Each structure stands twice: as structure tokens, then as C-alpha cells.
Amino acid sequence: MSRQFYRSDAVLHDIPDAHFHKTFDVIIGGSPYADAYIFEVEQQVVGYALLSFTYSNEAGGLVLLIEEVYILPEYQKQGLGKEFLAFVEAHYRGDVALIRLEVEKSNKVALQLYKKVGFTKVDYIQLYKKTAKVKPHRE
Numbered sequence: 118m119s120r121q122f123y124r125s126d127a128v129l130h131d132i133p134d135a136h137f138h139k140t141f142d143v144i145i146g147g148s149p150y151a152d153a154y155i156f157e158v159e160q161q162v163v164g165y166a167l168l169s170f171t172y173s174n175e176a177g178g179l180v181l182l183i184e185e186v187y188i189l190p191e192y193q194k195q196g197l198g199k200e201f202l203a204f205v206e207a208h209y210r211g212d213v214a215l216i217r218l219e220v221e222k223s224n225k226v227a228l229q230l231y232k233k234v235g236f237t238k239v240d241y242i243q244l245y246k247k248t249a250k251v252k253p254h255r256e
Contacts, residue, residue: 118165122187126223140167156188156197164188166201170213178214181205186218186227194226202234219243 119137144153149170156164167185172178183205188197205216218236220227232238 118162118187118189119167119185121189122185125187126221154201156192156201158192158197163192164197166205168205173215176215179212180215180217181209181213183216183218198227198230199234202230 143151152168154166155162164187169182169184171180173180186198220231
């Protein structure tokens with residue numbers, strides 16, 4: 118499903134398969150910086166979410182970043198995304214100062230959902246710079 122997500126219009130570009138493997142290793146290894154959830158309907162896997170955590174002076178505490186949310190097309194618009202966002206807010210209440218996410222401008226359905234459940238657009242320009250290759254994660 119991660120492969121499907123990165124080949125969709127929800128993201129700007131694809132990523133190497135090695136990134137999927139490394140992320141899986143980090144989560145299974147119990148890292149405090151990443152977490153993941155699997156969405157099931159009638160015992161069938163229909164989606165997933167990937168979360169990461171950081172500290173922010175501006176936010177005054179831990180920030181939870183919803184990195185990825187993917188739901189199979191045939192299960193979209195059935196309330197799973199809304200249910201997951203409510204779960205995240207309730208589950209991490211008191212532990213995180215802020216919940217952030219990114220969304221492609223063209224992803225109108227997701228934008229509408231995020232605004233409906235209380236997310237607010239920020240007017241930051243986000244920049245990034247790739248660094249040298251990072252060593253594979255080993256716990």
C-alpha cells in the first residue's frame with residue numbers, strides 16, 4: 118500500500134523501496150520517533166497511517182506529524198480517515214502539543230476532511246535539503 122501511496126497524486130514524487138524497508142525496521146524496532154497503524158474492515162487490511170514525532174519550541178512540546186494516510190480507493194469516503202483522525206487526537210491528547218500534516222493542494226477531498234475536523238492551514242514555506250546517504254537503521 119505504501120507503494121500505491123507513493124504512486125498516487127497524494128505525493129510529489131516516488132521514493133526508493135529501501136525507504137519502506139528502513140521505515141518498517143524503525144517502527145518494529147520500537148523507535149520513539151515513528152509509529153504506524155493498519156486500517157481493517159471486516160478483518161481485511163484497507164489502509165495504513167504513518168506517524169512521526171519531533172519536539173518544537175514554537176509548539177511548546179512534542180509534535181505529531183501525520184506523515185502518510187492511505188486508504189484503498191474502494192474504501193475512501195466511508196469515514197475511515199475521519200475516524201482515524203479522531204482516534205489520533207484522543208489517543209495522543211496530553212502527550213503532544215500539536216498535530217501537523219501535509220497535503221497536496223490538488224487533494225481536495227483530503228483538504229476538505231482536514232479542515233472539517235479542525236486543521237488550519239499554515240502559511241509557512243517548507244524547504245528541505247537532502248543530506249548524504251544515511252546508514253541503514255539497526256536497533
